[in-house]
Amino acid sequence: MKESVCCIQRFHKKGYGTGKSPGFSKPLHVIGGVIGDELIVEVKTKQRAFIKQITHLSPYRTVPKCSHAPSCGGCSWQQVDYLFQLEQKQQRVHELFACFIKEQFILKSILSCDQIWQYRNKMEFSFSQDRSGQQFLGLIFAGSRGHVFNLQECWLVSVWFSSVVAQVRLWWKQSGLSAYRLDNTGSLRTLIVRQSLSTSDRLVMLTVSGRPEYALNKQQIQQFIQKILLTAPEPEKVSIFLRIQQAIKGQPTQFFEMHLHGPDHMLEKLNIEGKTLTFKISPTSFFQPNPRQAEKLFSSALQAIQGPKKHILDLYAGTATLSIVFAKIADRVTAIELNPHAVFDAKVNKELNHIKNLEIICGDVGSKVQELKNDPDFIFPDLVIVDPPRTGLDGKAIKALLELRPQEILYISCNPVTQAHDIQLLMPKGYQLVLLQPVDQFPHTVHIETIALLRLF
Structure with a gap:
C-alpha cells in the first residue's frame, strides 16, 4: 500500500x-x-x-x-463531535432540497437526539468464515466487500446485545456448523437481536440455510436456545426464533419461521403528545429502530398537519404505526401494507390501542389503490401518508398519488436523496413542498430521516 x-x-x-x-x-x-x-x-x-x-x-x-471505531461499518462518525454531525446533516438536506426553496417553503432545524448512545432496539449480525475456517460473528468492516469482524462491543445498543453475540459465538464453535457462503453452502447466515426500550421484552432470531444437508439438528437448536437464555435476566420473556431462508436459483427466496421459545412477539411503547401507544412487533416486522427519537418524529409529523381530516390513506403502512398515530385527527384511516406478517401485527396494534376508525388492507399499493378507486363508496383522501423503503416510491405509488390527488402528502423518508427525486416528479403536477423537517434518528451515522409536507396548489 x-x-x-x-x-x-x-x-x-x-x-x-x-x-x-x-x-x-x-x-x-x-x-x-x-x-x-x-x-x-x-x-x-x-x-x-x-x-x-x-x-x-x-x-x-x-x-x-x-x-471498533472507525473500522466498523455500523457507524462511521463516532470520532465526529455530535453537534458537528448535526450541522453536516442539516447542510446535506439543504443541498439536496435547495432547488425547492421558495417563499412558502420552510426548512426546519434538525431534531437532535437526546440519547446518542444505546438508542437502537435492533441489530443484525452476520456469520462468516475464511478459508482456514476461522469464524467471525459481528458487523461488516467499513470499506470492505462484506468482510465480517468479531464484534466485542457496540455502543448503539445495550450491553445485552454483545452478551448474546458472545454466547452465540461460543455455541457456534461447539456446534460443528459452518457459515453460509455465496455458493449456497454452509448453514449460518444472520443473527437478529431486538430489545424493547420500554418493556422487558427481548427477541433473538437465527437465520439459517434452507438446504436440507445444512439443516440444524435438534441438539444444536436446543443448545442455541440454552446459550441465549443464559444472557437474559428474565428468560421467560425472551422470544427465540429460527428462520429458514430457502434460496433456489431461478426461484423467489422463501422464508419459514420456527418459534422456539417464549412469546411469539415483543411489545414496544411510544409516547406521542402525552398518549402512550403500544405496538406488537413480530420477528420480521419493521419497527422504528430508535423508539425514543421515533416519538419526536411522529409528534413532529402530527404537528405539521392541520386537522381534522375526513380520510387519511397510509401507504407502506408496516405495522400501522403512523395510521394509529394519525387516527386521532381523522374520521377515517385506511392503511395498505404488502407484508402479511406486518398486517397481522397492524391488526393487533389496532386492537391494543382501541382504534375504531382504521381499516387495514393487505396487498400491493398500486393495485389496492385501483381497487379502492373503483369502489363507488370510496371517499378520496385529503391526506396521503407515505413512508417507503430507502429506494423511495415506485412507479405504481407515484401513479397512485397523482390519481388520488390528495390536498396534502406527508412523505416521511429514511433517504432524502430518493425523497428529493420523488418530490421532483410530483411538483409538475401541482404539488409544492411547504415544509421539511430533518430528524437525527441515527447518531454517529450519516443517515438522516426527513418529514416532507407537500400541498396541492
Whole structure:
C-alpha cells in the first residue's frame, strides 16, 4: 500500500473523510477522517485510504467510545463531535432540497437526539468464515466487500446485545456448523437481536440455510436456545426464533419461521403528545429502530398537519404505526401494507390501542389503490401518508398519488436523496413542498430521516 498526505475537506456520502492528496488525480476517501484533519494515510485502492497517523487534529474530532471505531461499518462518525454531525446533516438536506426553496417553503432545524448512545432496539449480525475456517460473528468492516469482524462491543445498543453475540459465538464453535457462503453452502447466515426500550421484552432470531444437508439438528437448536437464555435476566420473556431462508436459483427466496421459545412477539411503547401507544412487533416486522427519537418524529409529523381530516390513506403502512398515530385527527384511516406478517401485527396494534376508525388492507399499493378507486363508496383522501423503503416510491405509488390527488402528502423518508427525486416528479403536477423537517434518528451515522409536507396548489 502506498503512503500519502491528505487534508480532509468534506465528507463522502458514506461518512468517510474526503480530501486531495499529492500524486492522486481524484480525491481520497479516508475511513475515520474528519473535516479539518491533516493525515498520513495508507492508500488501499485508487480512492480509498486508511489513517496511519494524524498530524493535525480537526477541531471537530472527538474520542470514540467504541473500540471498533472507525473500522466498523455500523457507524462511521463516532470520532465526529455530535453537534458537528448535526450541522453536516442539516447542510446535506439543504443541498439536496435547495432547488425547492421558495417563499412558502420552510426548512426546519434538525431534531437532535437526546440519547446518542444505546438508542437502537435492533441489530443484525452476520456469520462468516475464511478459508482456514476461522469464524467471525459481528458487523461488516467499513470499506470492505462484506468482510465480517468479531464484534466485542457496540455502543448503539445495550450491553445485552454483545452478551448474546458472545454466547452465540461460543455455541457456534461447539456446534460443528459452518457459515453460509455465496455458493449456497454452509448453514449460518444472520443473527437478529431486538430489545424493547420500554418493556422487558427481548427477541433473538437465527437465520439459517434452507438446504436440507445444512439443516440444524435438534441438539444444536436446543443448545442455541440454552446459550441465549443464559444472557437474559428474565428468560421467560425472551422470544427465540429460527428462520429458514430457502434460496433456489431461478426461484423467489422463501422464508419459514420456527418459534422456539417464549412469546411469539415483543411489545414496544411510544409516547406521542402525552398518549402512550403500544405496538406488537413480530420477528420480521419493521419497527422504528430508535423508539425514543421515533416519538419526536411522529409528534413532529402530527404537528405539521392541520386537522381534522375526513380520510387519511397510509401507504407502506408496516405495522400501522403512523395510521394509529394519525387516527386521532381523522374520521377515517385506511392503511395498505404488502407484508402479511406486518398486517397481522397492524391488526393487533389496532386492537391494543382501541382504534375504531382504521381499516387495514393487505396487498400491493398500486393495485389496492385501483381497487379502492373503483369502489363507488370510496371517499378520496385529503391526506396521503407515505413512508417507503430507502429506494423511495415506485412507479405504481407515484401513479397512485397523482390519481388520488390528495390536498396534502406527508412523505416521511429514511433517504432524502430518493425523497428529493420523488418530490421532483410530483411538483409538475401541482404539488409544492411547504415544509421539511430533518430528524437525527441515527447518531454517529450519516443517515438522516426527513418529514416532507407537500400541498396541492
